Amino acid sequence: MEILRDILLATGETLYMSLVSLVISYLIGLPLGILLILTQSDGLFPRKTVNTVLGWIVDMARSVPFIILMILIVPVTRWVMGTAIGTTAAIVPLTLCAIPFVARVSEQSLKEVDKGTIEAVLAMGAKPWQIILHVYLNEALPSLVRGIALTAINIIGYSAMAGALGGGGLGNYAITEGYYRYDTTLVIYTVLVIVVIVILLQTTFNFVAKKINHKK
Amino acid sequence: MIVLSNLSKTYAQQTEDNAALKGVSFEVRPGEIFGLIGKSGAGKTTLLRILAQLETPTSGYVDVNGVRIAGVGKHGGDEVKRQLGIVFQNFDLLMQKTVEQNIAFPLQLRGIEKHERMRRVEELLKLVGLSDKAKAYPAMLSGGQKQRVAIARALASDPSSLLLDEPTSALDSVTTRSILSLLKEISEQRKVTIIIITHEIGVVKSICQRVAVLDEGNVVEIGSVSDVFTRPQSPMTRLLLGAKEVTDFGNPS
Numbered sequence: 001m002e003i004l005r006d007i008l009l010a011t012g013e014t015l016y017m018s019l020v021s022l023v024i025s026y027l028i029g030l031p032l033g034i035l036l037i038l039t040q041s042d043g044l045f046p047r048k049t050v051n052t053v054l055g056w057i058v059d060m061a062r063s064v065p066f067i068i069l070m071i072l073i074v075p076v077t078r079w080v081m082g083t084a085i086g087t088t089a090a091i092v093p094l095t096l097c098a099i100p101f102v103a104r105v106s107e108q109s110l111k112e113v114d115k116g117t118i119e120a121v122l123a124m125g126a127k128p129w130q131i132i133l134h135v136y137l138n139e140a141l142p143s144l145v146r147g148i149a150l151t152a153i154n155i156i157g158y159s160a161m162a163g164a165l166g167g168g169g170l171g172n173y174a175i176t177e178g179y180y181r182y183d184t185t186l187v188i189y190t191v192l193v194i195v196v197i198v199i200l201l202q203t204t205f206n207f208v209a210k211k212i213n214h215k216k
Numbered sequence: 217m218i219v220l221s222n223l224s225k226t227y228a229q230q231t232e233d234n235a236a237l238k239g240v241s242f243e244v245r246p247g248e249i250f251g252l253i254g255k256s257g258a259g260k261t262t263l264l265r266i267l268a269q270l271e272t273p274t275s276g277y278v279d280v281n282g283v284r285i286a287g288v289g290k291h292g293g294d295e296v297k298r299q300l301g302i303v304f305q306n307f308d309l310l311m312q313k314t315v316e317q318n319i320a321f322p323l324q325l326r327g328i329e330k331h332e333r334m335r336r337v338e339e340l341l342k343l344v345g346l347s348d349k350a351k352a353y354p355a356m357l358s359g360g361q362k363q364r365v366a367i368a369r370a371l372a373s374d375p376s377s378l379l380l381d382e383p384t385s386a387l388d389s390v391t392t393r394s395i396l397s398l399l400k401e402i403s404e405q406r407k408v409t410i411i412i413i414t415h416e417i418g419v420v421k422s423i424c425q426r427v428a429v430l431d432e433g434n435v436v437e438i439g440s441v442s443d444v445f446t447r448p449q450s451p452m453t454r455l456l457l458g459a460k461e462v463t464d465f466g467n468p469s
Contacts, residue, residue: 120308123268124322124373125297134321139312214353215311 003186006173011193013087014169017162018155021094025151028095029102032058034132036107042115044128061100066158069093070165087168094162098155105150109143110136142213149205153198160194170194218244218267218377218409223276225262225433236262238433239276244377244426249403249410251420251441253456254430260413263430264381268302281376298326301370301408303380307362309354315365316341316350322372340368344398360391367398377409378402384419396423417456421445429453 032054038044039051064072070093074084077092113136121135137144163171170190178187220242226235237259244250254260265271267278269285278285285296309318319340320333328336341347344364354362363383370378380399384392400423403410412419420427420441427444429437431452437444448454 114308116304116306117308117310119268119270120302120304121310121321121325123270123297123300123302123304124325125294126325130325134324135310139310141312212312215355 003189006177007170007189007193010168010170010173010190011197014156014159014171014194014197017087017090017094017167017169018152018159020091021098021155021159022148022152024091024095025098025102025155026148029099030106032099032103033106033110034136036103037110037136038128038132044118044131058100058103061096062104066093066097066161067165069097070162085166090159090162090167090169094155094158097158098151101154102147102151105147106144109140109147112143113139142209142215145205145209145212149202149209152201152205156194156198156201217246217279217281218411219279220263221277221279223263223266223278224274225259225266225271226274235274235433237266237273240430240433240435241276242428242435242438244409244411246376246409247403247407248425249399249412249423251424251427252411252413252430253415253417253420253427254452255415255456257432258430259433260415260430261381262433264302264379264413267300267379269297298373299376301373301375301378303363303366303370303378303383305382305385307354307366309362309365309369311354313353314350315346315352315354315357318354318365319368319372322369326373336372337368340371343371343402344368358391359386360395363387363391363395364398367395367402371402371406371408375408377411379411379413381413382415383412384414384416392419399423417445429456 036051036054036058039047039054041048041051043051073093073096076096077084077089080092081089083089117139118131118135121131126134159167159169160171160174161167163169163173164175166172170193174187174190177183178185178190220240223237223240224235225237226232230236232238240259240263252260252263262271266273267285280296280299283296283299310321313321316334316337319337323333323336337350338347341350344367346361346364346368349357349361349365354365357365363386367378367380378399383399384395387395396419399410399412402408412424414420424441426439427441428435429444429450429452431450436450437448437453444453445457448457
């Protein structure tokens with residue numbers, strides 16, 4: 001019974017840090033993805049330098065292994081959260097890791113929007129913000145939704161890794177209570193919970209993405 | 217009245233000899249149905265893109281009802297954009313919006329309030345004969361129906377001119393005939409000037425009053441359809457007339 005309570009508690013922690021990281025990374029990553037689309041050579045505001053430099057930063061950030069990133073930014077985490085250990089502290093590296101991922105995934109979704117449609121809307125006299133809102137975001141919505149699922153699953157995976165470094169949640173629970181104490185059953189239970197969360201997430205988002213897709 | 221004066225367009229990779237447009241001048245009179253015909257590569261698309269303000273001419277200008285559009289750029293010139301309703305070749309409808317949302321879109325962009333938008337949409341749906349498809353998504357429509365939605369959308373802002381790029385190239389001959397008669401009806405009822413860009417001589421023959429023949433960036437012949445097609449002066453016109461069996465779409469009424 002106590003195990004069940006602990007697992008539930010750890011699940012709650014995992015969902016909490018993943019959700020907060022997901023929301024913040026989209027608040028920053030999606031605008032970056034839009035910026036990448038707008039500044040590309042055939043975008044609404046072609047700016048080669050901005051696009052290239054931004055692309056480099058995004059790719060460099062993405063290529064740092066999560067574990068290393070987490071250690072490297074400990075001072076930042078401590079400055080933002082007041083501590084570098086615990087569930088809330090893990091939000092900082094998780095978010096930082098997800099931002100460039102979100103930027104690229106969103107950029108890919110937005111790239112699928114037909115260029116002819118954008119030109120047709122330009123010829124109607126649409127303002128750039130109207131094109132971003134009504135054409136880019138609206139036309140790419142099903143694809144963007146699938147991107148959210150992809151990001152969320154990635155964050156949950158990394159959150160388990162953060163657990164290894166005292167991040168809290170299911171990963172931390174599996175390592176401290178299971179692995180270190182040679183309790184393999186507990187490790188398996190924890191992994192199963194993560195698997196169930198991931199499957200539920202993917203199924204729900206696939207369903208939503210299909211439901212809101214009117215292109216077929 | 218649309219006036220094109222000495223319009224030239226040389227793209228970056230072009231020399232002046234093979235420029236897309238080499239000083240094109242003509243005017244389209246209010247209320248007429250004007251055809252612009254030419255083979256692919258004649259400069260039709262460039263001309264359309266300049267009129268749509270997606271491209272800036274290298275030299276020359278375009279006046280739409282006395283307002284100059286050349287040089288406005290793709291983010292400006294709202295008033296002229298309102299005056300010119302454009303139907304692009306691939307319809308370019310918003311796939312994630314319903315038929316009525318698509319038609320209302322140009323009005324929404326201008327901040328017209330919802331009640332007024334819906335009133336206009338209802339009227340336009342009736343005009344193009346798609347009142348029963350208001351809530352449908354474009355993916356559920358046939359090519360002809362998509363074309364009707366695109367025409368209704370182009371008319372939403374009450375433009376003085378309607379510009380259509382290859383409006384029939386994706387359609388079968390029966391659908392083509394019905395779209396052409398719709399255009400004729402629009403021209404007669406609404407006194408809208410219609411410009412049709414096409415490579416199909418049958419389209420020009422069946423509904424246009426005047427025609428300009430475009431060849432290698434020049435207007436090689438312009439005049440009334442009967443004059444130009446019965447006494448063609450330029451080799452290109454003769455080529456277009458004789459190149460292949462001319463599909464006669466009849467005289468839609």
